[in-house]
Amino acid sequence: MLARLGDLHENERVVRLAQEPIGQLLILGLGVLLLLHDTPSVLAAPVIVFASQWPERRRLVLSVAGVLTLVHAAWVGLRPVPELGSFEVLPWEAPGASFESLGAVALVLLVIAVTWAVAVHLPRLPGWLRRHPQLAWHAVILSFLGLACLHPGNALIQTLVYTVTFLTWRVAYLLKHAQAGLAGTRLVDHFFYLWPAWGGSRVPYGQGLQALGRREAGNDEELVRSQLAGLKLLLLAKLWLVVVSALKLFVLAPSTPDARVSDHNLGLPRLSSLIEGSHGASLGVAWLAVLIELVHVTLRLAVYGHVVIGCLRLCGFNVFRNTYKPLLAESLVEFWGRYAYYFKELMLELFFYPTFLRLKVGPRLRMFCAVFAAAFVGNLYFHLLLERGSMVSGDWAEVWRVLESRLVYCFFLALGIWLSMLRQQSRRGEPVDPRWHRRLLRIAGVWLFFGLLRIWNVKGDDLDLADRARFFVSLFGWPT
Amino acid sequence: MTDPTSRDARRDQLVRFLASIQRPARPVAELGDDEHLIDSGVLDSMAILQVVMHLEQVHGVDLLARGVDPASLTSIGAILDVIEG
Numbered sequence: 275m276l277a278r279l280g281d282l283h284e285n286e287r288v289v290r291l292a293q294e295p296i297g298q299l300l301i302l303g304l305g306v307l308l309l310l311h312d313t314p315s316v317l318a319a320p321v322i323v324f325a326s327q328w329p330e331r332r333r334l335v336l337s338v339a340g341v342l343t344l345v346h347a348a349w350v351g352l353r354p355v356p357e358l359g360s361f362e363v364l365p366w367e368a369p370g371a372s373f374e375s376l377g378a379v380a381l382v383l384l385v386i387a388v389t390w391a392v393a394v395h396l397p398r399l400p401g402w403l404r405r406h407p408q409l410a411w412h413a414v415i416l417s418f419l420g421l422a423c424l425h426p427g428n429a430l431i432q433t434l435v436y437t438v439t440f441l442t443w444r445v446a447y448l449l450k451h452a453q454a455g456l457a458g459t460r461l462v463d464h465f466f467y468l469w470p471a472w473g474g475s476r477v478p479y480g481q482g483l484q485a486l487g488r489r490e491a492g493n494d495e496e497l498v499r500s501q502l503a504g505l506k507l508l509l510l511a512k513l514w515l516v517v518v519s520a521l522k523l524f525v526l527a528p529s530t531p532d533a534r535v536s537d538h539n540l541g542l543p544r545l546s547s548l549i550e551g552s553h554g555a556s557l558g559v560a561w562l563a564v565l566i567e568l569v570h571v572t573l574r575l576a577v578y579g580h581v582v583i584g585c586l587r588l589c590g591f592n593v594f595r596n597t598y599k600p601l602l603a604e605s606l607v608e609f610w611g612r613y614a615y616y617f618k619e620l621m622l623e624l625f626f627y628p629t630f631l632r633l634k635v636g637p638r639l640r641m642f643c644a645v646f647a648a649a650f651v652g653n654l655y656f657h658l659l660l661e662r663g664s665m666v667s668g669d670w671a672e673v674w675r676v677l678e679s680r681l682v683y684c685f686f687l688a689l690g691i692w693l694s695m696l697r698q699q700s701r702r703g704e705p706v707d708p709r710w711h712r713r714l715l716r717i718a719g720v721w722l723f724f725g726l727l728r729i730w731n732v733k734g735d736d737l738d739l740a741d742r743a744r745f746f747v748s749l750f751g752w753p754t
Numbered sequence: 755m756t757d758p759t760s761r762d763a764r765r766d767q768l769v770r771f772l773a774s775i776q777r778p779a780r781p782v783a784e785l786g787d788d789e790h791l792i793d794s795g796v797l798d799s800m801a802i803l804q805v806v807m808h809l810e811q812v813h814g815v816d817l818l819a820r821g822v823d824p825a826s827l828t829s830i831g832a833i834l835d836v837i838e839g
Contacts, residue, residue: 453823454826607800611798626803627803627806630803631817631818637807644803
């Protein structure tokens with residue numbers, strides 16, 4: 275039954291039926307039903323219907339929807355909370371939402387128009403700019419950040435900072451595409467994915483136009499296959515949502531003392547409260563909390579990513595999932611690729627490859643530098659930009675508080691990935707031992723590494739580096 | 755005897771290399787020259803790194819000097835074009 279559901283988009287009879295009007299009605303009806311969860315999802319539903327009914331105008335529909343979404347956000351001053359399972363049509367800290375001003379929306383449009391014009395004219399720009407458009411773009415972002423720090427309280431500069439950081443990675447993909455040549459593409463082709471409708475303002479799910487265009491449905495049959503794959507993902511998101519809810523209801527202690535829980539709740543302490551020290555626990559319970567936290571956060575990310583990718587697929591972009599069975603990964607590098615595919619791709623394309631290609635040193639050192647450029651430097655920089663609010667208000671203590679533990683997190687992540695890649699290469703293409711107990715051991719090793727790594731990444735207003743270090747060593751029985 | 759510098763011979767050599775790093779999807783030899791290696795599930799994007807190293811070490815190709823983006827090495831045909839370029 276599950277296997278049949280998994281291959282739904284490969285089933286020729288289903289694909290044929292789905293192309294009929296009744297089939298389309300069923301697909302879109304079910305899709306909309308699965309999205310009727312909260313306000314952002316309701317907003318996504320008509321966009322999906324229009325985009326799939328006018329496939330030849332798909333990019334235009336998505337562009338218009340993106341503009342309307344931001345205008346709506348600015349109009350009502352809506353600041354969406356990325357609730358579990360919600361479709362985050364609206365970006366995090368969108369200028370429109372943050373500044374409650376339609377002027378901010380106009381500024382976003384202006385920045386998109388300017389970056390588009392730069393991308394189109396890239397071959398005619400001065401040499402350095404032509405060769406290093408990414409560096410130039412990040413120099414612009416950092417200049418605005420610097421200006422905002424020098425002039426705290428200046429609304430225009432703050433709006434500019436929010437606008438450019440809002441579009442950072444999407445423009446990065448646009449510029450990357452521009453280096454390869456934008457021949458045959460129009461503004462509207464690049465406009466729709468510049469809206470952070472797919473994955474908020476953080477990682478562009480589906481990447482830029484090159485990747486999206488490659489997976490865009492070109493006929494009715496491809497559209498239907500994409501939609502069926504999207505439906506499957508939305509259903510999977512609901513399934514994981516049930517598991518996450520069950521974890522919250524029956525296993526995890528409430529995150530706030532006044533939260534309602536079931537009488538059957540096991541009261542397993544949250545990792546953050548164990549690190550804080552507000553919740554005493556035996557060594558066994560602490561280890562269990564570490565592993566359950568990994569499962570919990572992975573499923574939460576899967577739910578969110580499945581909804582976003584599900585919507586993209588319903589619109590006709592049959593792109594890869596963001597999360598694909600990471601808890602079954604048998605190596606650290608495999609987990610990294612499966613846990614958050616689009617973040618890994620971003621780091622790979624913008625940090626890993628440029629470093630790897632430029633360095634002509636020994637193979638191990640070269641790999642080390644490239645991995646650290648991506649998993650350490652790129653990862654830290656990505657999260658530094660997310661702290662724009664603290665930076666523009668001059669709260670550097672908060673910026674440091676957030677980044678100090680991430681520094682440790684990124685260091686060990688990069689080290690783990692590098693060692694995992696070396697190990698993979700040393701096998702020289704030989705398959706891994708397929709026996710089930712060896713496989714289980716490899717999976718357990720991955721869980722252990724990422725579970726422990728999570729200690730340095732788990733969120734909490736009062737958590738500092740010392741708390742995390744104390745908890746970490748206590749897991750090994752060392753007195754704290 | 756086949757000319758080792760012919761496209762067919764280079765293709766055979768490349769397919770042998772890709773088979774050594776491929777994921778357990780469909781055999782790489784079954785892929786057409788224009789089929790996408792990542793989209794078809796044969797390689798993941800991390801494996802492109804190994805393709806880059808193969809191009810450098812076996813064929814002496816400097817991608818940076820040639821202005822080739824590793825992300826474009828996504829089909830057998832595209833890799834062969836770089837080798838022959």
